[in-house]
Amino acid sequence: MGRRNQHSREQQRDMAIAAAELILVREGFSGLSMRKVADAIGYTVGQLYLIFQNQDDLLAIINERTTDAIYGHLRDAIEGARAPEVRLRTLAAAYIEFAQQHSHRFRMLFEHQLPDDMQPRASSDSRIRRMFELVESCVAPMLPQATPAKLRLNATTLWSGVHGIATLAVSGKFKWAGDAGYRRYSDQMINTYLAGITAR
Amino acid sequence: MGRRNQHSREQQRDMAIAAAELILVREGFSGLSMRKVADAIGYTVGQLYLIFQNQDDLLAIINERTTDAIYGHLRDAIEGARAPEVRLRTLAAAYIEFAQQHSHRFRMLFEHQLPDDMQPRASSDSRIRRMFELVESCVAPMLPQATPAKLRLNATTLWSGVHGIATLAVSGKFKWAGDAGYRRYSDQMINTYLAGITAR
């Protein structure tokens, strides 16, 4: 059949993204294919290529949404906390919690790489910046009289550490914590690092 | 043709592994296929399945070798260093250096996951343990009178942090450091974390 106009192009886009995210959650990165997405929304594969440039394009869009989801999750988590140390511990715990609860989305965010001949989407950089600025804003009260460069260095380093815990928690390579005892490690990271900062 | 006996099964295995690692280094995880490996060693695809259980089996073997390579690289790096802090900084820098110089191998080590119905190879756990024990042995002098549990907690947390930096350095998602300035972050991580430890 030709045009049915049952769904606008925008609607098709939204449907495809939603379907793709569902498949991603259920079957993981490697189980997500263009054909499955097309089937799920009742269109053919070819149509997907009139909506998205290619598969990498679709994956990049999903990754942007994951970044937003993480940001929202972090913002919500620290809403109630006032004390800087508590805010940071909460922030770290929320990040790791997200990684565990949405492991497939989290993994794809960091495992998928655009081919060299494809430039990243316009807004993707600023979204990541925004997340790091959230961290900086929580670290800032701990370093009242630090230069912006020092603040940046500390926030980036500390958050890389938290990210490392999240990564290992989700990689499945290490069963060190056995169960969901990652909170111990994130607390240990935050507490010790902050102690190291204030001990100067 | 049937048997040529030109290469023993062991030889074929070694050739296949070497060829696969070469392809991995050159083309990355997604560019590594059984057919390319078979072509590279002058055999057919079917023959590979008489040597390896399946592709996951081959990838798991390569990942074991990568783990060994990391361990060797770390051991060599700290050979000259005596002071605990220096040893730890060197260790961290060596880890990140490996990740950058062998990014494809490093990435596959953490991105590849065995399917649920496949049990991990016997020795894979102990190899990872060995690497963490190396870290513990460097942290130990900093915590003379800590319980083994405390020591373990600190070594794991600290190393997760270093791993996070390596992961981000290789992910290509963040160009924060721009060039190869990751040493700043690993030094910052080690220095601050150690300062936090001794400040108790």
Add this chain to the structure above:
DNA sequence: GGCGGCAAATGTACAGCGTTCATCAAATCG
């Protein structure tokens, strides 16, 4: 020495993948 049997290696086949494109059907315009 010829021959049967065994083992090694091959080639083919299948289902699924990303991607492209000629083709067709439906809606809009003259």
Add this chain to the structure above:
DNA sequence: CGATTTGATGAACGCTGTACATTTGCCGCC
């Protein structure tokens, strides 16, 4: 109503992992 544009399709190409029937070579036995 007929022509044109446009939405959507389905087939095709080359690639992937994996399985398996088939063929090829070697070794021991009569």
